[in-house]
Amino acid sequence: MSGGVLRNSTEEVPVVQKGDSVLSVQDLRTVFHTQDGLVHAVNGISFTLAPGELLGVVGESGSGKSVSMMSLLKLLPMPPAEIVEGSVHFGGRDLLQLSDAELRQLRGGDIGFIFQDPMTSLNPVFNIGFQIMEPLRIHMGMNKKQAADRAVELLELVGIPSARQRLRDFPHQFSGGMRQRVMIAIALACDPKVLIADEPTTALDVTVQAQIIELVKGLRQKLGMAIVWITHDLGVVAGIADKVAVMYGGQIVEYSDVASIYSDPRHPYTQALLRTLPTQEGGRTGRLVSIPGQAPNLNAPPAACSFAPRCEHVGPKCWAANPPLFDIHGQHSSACWLESEGGTA
Amino acid sequence: MSAEVINKEDGSRAPAGEKSKAATILKVSDLKIHFPIHKGLFRKRVGEVKAVNGVSFEIKQGETLGLVGESGCGKSTTGRAVLRLYDPTAGEVIFEDRDIAALSAEEMRATRPRMQMIFQDPQACLNPRMTVGSIIAEPLVEHTSLSGQQRREKVMELLEAVGLNADYVNRYPHEFSGGQRQRIGIARALALDPDFIVCDEPIAALDVSIQAQVVNLLEDLQRERGLTYLFISHDLSMVRHIADRVAVMYLGKIVELSTVEKLFDDPKHPYTQALLSAVPVANPEIEASRERVILTGDVPNPSNPPEGCVFCTRCPVAVKKCFTVPPVWRELNPDQFVACHLVE
Numbered sequence: 072m073s074g075g076v077l078r079n080s081t082e083e084v085p086v087v088q089k090g091d092s093v094l095s096v097q098d099l100r101t102v103f104h105t106q107d108g109l110v111h112a113v114n115g116i117s118f119t120l121a122p123g124e125l126l127g128v129v130g131e132s133g134s135g136k137s138v139s140m141m142s143l144l145k146l147l148p149m150p151p152a153e154i155v156e157g158s159v160h161f162g163g164r165d166l167l168q169l170s171d172a173e174l175r176q177l178r179g180g181d182i183g184f185i186f187q188d189p190m191t192s193l194n195p196v197f198n199i200g201f202q203i204m205e206p207l208r209i210h211m212g213m214n215k216k217q218a219a220d221r222a223v224e225l226l227e228l229v230g231i232p233s234a235r236q237r238l239r240d241f242p243h244q245f246s247g248g249m250r251q252r253v254m255i256a257i258a259l260a261c262d263p264k265v266l267i268a269d270e271p272t273t274a275l276d277v278t279v280q281a282q283i284i285e286l287v288k289g290l291r292q293k294l295g296m297a298i299v300w301i302t303h304d305l306g307v308v309a310g311i312a313d314k315v316a317v318m319y320g321g322q323i324v325e326y327s328d329v330a331s332i333y334s335d336p337r338h339p340y341t342q343a344l345l346r347t348l349p350t351q352e353g354g355r356t357g358r359l360v361s362i363p364g365q366a367p368n369l370n371a372p373p374a375a376c377s378f379a380p381r382c383e384h385v386g387p388k389c390w391a392a393n394p395p396l397f398d399i400h401g402q403h404s405s406a407c408w409l410e411s412e413g414g415t416a
Numbered sequence: 417m418s419a420e421v422i423n424k425e426d427g428s429r430a431p432a433g434e435k436s437k438a439a440t441i442l443k444v445s446d447l448k449i450h451f452p453i454h455k456g457l458f459r460k461r462v463g464e465v466k467a468v469n470g471v472s473f474e475i476k477q478g479e480t481l482g483l484v485g486e487s488g489c490g491k492s493t494t495g496r497a498v499l500r501l502y503d504p505t506a507g508e509v510i511f512e513d514r515d516i517a518a519l520s521a522e523e524m525r526a527t528r529p530r531m532q533m534i535f536q537d538p539q540a541c542l543n544p545r546m547t548v549g550s551i552i553a554e555p556l557v558e559h560t561s562l563s564g565q566q567r568r569e570k571v572m573e574l575l576e577a578v579g580l581n582a583d584y585v586n587r588y589p590h591e592f593s594g595g596q597r598q599r600i601g602i603a604r605a606l607a608l609d610p611d612f613i614v615c616d617e618p619i620a621a622l623d624v625s626i627q628a629q630v631v632n633l634l635e636d637l638q639r640e641r642g643l644t645y646l647f648i649s650h651d652l653s654m655v656r657h658i659a660d661r662v663a664v665m666y667l668g669k670i671v672e673l674s675t676v677e678k679l680f681d682d683p684k685h686p687y688t689q690a691l692l693s694a695v696p697v698a699n700p701e702i703e704a705s706r707e708r709v710i711l712t713g714d715v716p717n718p719s720n721p722p723e724g725c726v727f728c729t730r731c732p733v734a735v736k737k738c739f740t741v742p743p744v745w746r747e748l749n750p751d752q753f754v755a756c757h758l759v760e
Binding site: 131132246247248249276277278279280281282284285303304305306307308309310329330333343344345347348349358359360361362365366 | 486487593623624625626627628629631632635650652653654656657690691693694695696697698699700701702703704708710711712714715
């Protein structure tokens with residue numbers, strides 16, 4: 072079972088073999104201190120990432136998908152954010168225990184990060200050559216010339232034509248799709264073992280999105296890194312992911328290999344989410360199905376199933392306790408009381 | 417939205433024949449909108465961004481025309497020009513037998529209540545310092561002579577029509593979620609009982625589960641009030657669901673316009689084909705097996721569009737002629753228009 076182990080509950084934390092996974096997250100909890108009290112954004116998520124695996128993290132806005140991945144590298148402003156619990160094992164170390172200096176060694180080095188908006192994540196006053204060379208010189212100790220050569224290589228890798236001339240260009244001289252390619256080049260600069268991509272194609276048009284997805288597919292085959300791909304688009308995940316984690320209310324509610332999520336969704340939220348999509352193939356549907364109700368309020372840690380107020384299968388158990396992830400079969404688990412031994416909610 | 421609303425109706429639509437007999441409410445011919453580019457100390461005019469460069473289409477009473485395209489193709493500009501929020505550089509916009517582009521300011525003001533707009537960002541289009549009640553009542557104050565009491569009643573009625581609790585009338589926009597805010601925007605657009613509404617990406621800023629609610633609401637209102645929509649969106653699957661006919665825009669021109677069935681089952685223009693193949697499908701088996709047309713390169717600069725076909729620089733099947741001669745906009749079959757040299 073590579074990468075299939077995860078639990079929502081603190082008990083029975085599975086023993087993860089070294090070498091089994093490049094990244095192993097256990098019971099991560101992140102809160103934000105606000106004027107109106109605590110906001111529990113991430114409520115105990117656990118997952119492992121096998122080498123070369125692509126994990127798609129799906130959820131609506133406010134489900135905690137970005138915050139949980141930013142927490143891994145402590146990229147959140149602290150305060151107001153605080154990681155209250157959990158561990159993130161990478162390369163035999165717990166990232167949450169590292170000092171700022173040690174973390175800086177990892178960020179952009181062994182772990183690359185692609186942000187959602189290529190417009191605001193590149194520095195407008197430096198040319199892109201400088202921005203690609205910066206991690207190379209810091210993490211890999213290259214001199215200027217070596218770094219420039221590597222930067223040209225990287226830009227060619229992500230499909231930017233006449234790369235050497237474009238090193239001197241500034242971000243505003245690139246289109247949105249090209250800028251995202253530059254972001255990917257920066258994230259790939261130091262051959263990361265893990266790449267975290269936070270909605271990398273959301274700000275882009277569909278034809279450009281298709282280009283970027285093809286690019287990432289190709290790069291995975293060439294470079295073999297593990298990728299966490301955060302998105303709200305179930306279509307994108309279907310095309311690229313090996314495993315899918317569906318998030319709701321700061322928790323992983325379903326985790327599975329990509330085929331089972333679509334052919335056999337088990338959590339009522341996943342089922343509802345898939346039903347809301349208008350069909351692309353075949354005849355036109357009648358009314359669209361919507362999920363009634365609102366996303367959960369996160370001002371308290373979950374004492375009940377956070378989807379219960381909107382769930383059509385809701386039962387007394389759902390209001391009494393927060394369901395842990397139940398194994399359905401090896402690669403598939405769902406945090407719903409319907410999957411518990413009795414099979415009732 | 418509650419379960420009974422979902423089950424109320426089987427989603428059937430009027431047959432296409434019935435719709436085609438309906439009167440034309442809006443006719444746009446050869447509409448052009450060019451924005452000047454000024455440079456230098458004396459702000460000399462050095463060129464123009466040809467945001468919309470000659471588009472023609474008709475919308476019939478009670479139908480939904482979908483307008484799709486990628487960012488920067490001019491679809492929002494077209495939508496705004498139809499309401500004369502921009503003055504057209506050339507061309508006609510005929511709304512019920514009158515050319516909107518030629519109306520005086522006063523005549524235009526008298527026409528405005530008939531045509532309204534729903535905006536993309538429900539956060540930005542509602543004044544944070546006004547209560548929901550005063551936001552929705554504002555068009556009534558401007559354009560009607562209703563008394564305060566009548567206005568309040570109308571606002572309550574509108575709030576209920578869009579599925580919001582009438583008790584929310586004194587709340588401020590920040591107290592609502594994104595989907596609820598979009599409902600407030602819809603209520604405001606409905607305040608003057610318009611015939612025609614331009615929906616400019618009304619669901620782009622919303623989560624998938626909320627998108628469905630807003631689209632269902634738009635469809636219900638259309639049926640109840642006989643509204644006509646110009647539905648601008650980049651989300652092709654949602655357009656497929658809501659539209660009767662679809663126009664595909666690229667670089668300031670409409671490259672293909674046909675009924676929703678024909679467009680999605682048998683796209684003619686190479687750009688439409690590429691656009692449809694780029695839409696990800698939420699099914700891993702289909703995703704693994706389908707053939708993608710991956711476009712290379714970027715959209716050309718709209719201040720300097722290609723000489724021939726607008727799509728020639730990225731078209732996978734372009735021939736010599738495409739680079740020099742602009743293709744003619746022609747009716748291939750009834751209700752199926754395309755601008756491409758290669759389509760027979």
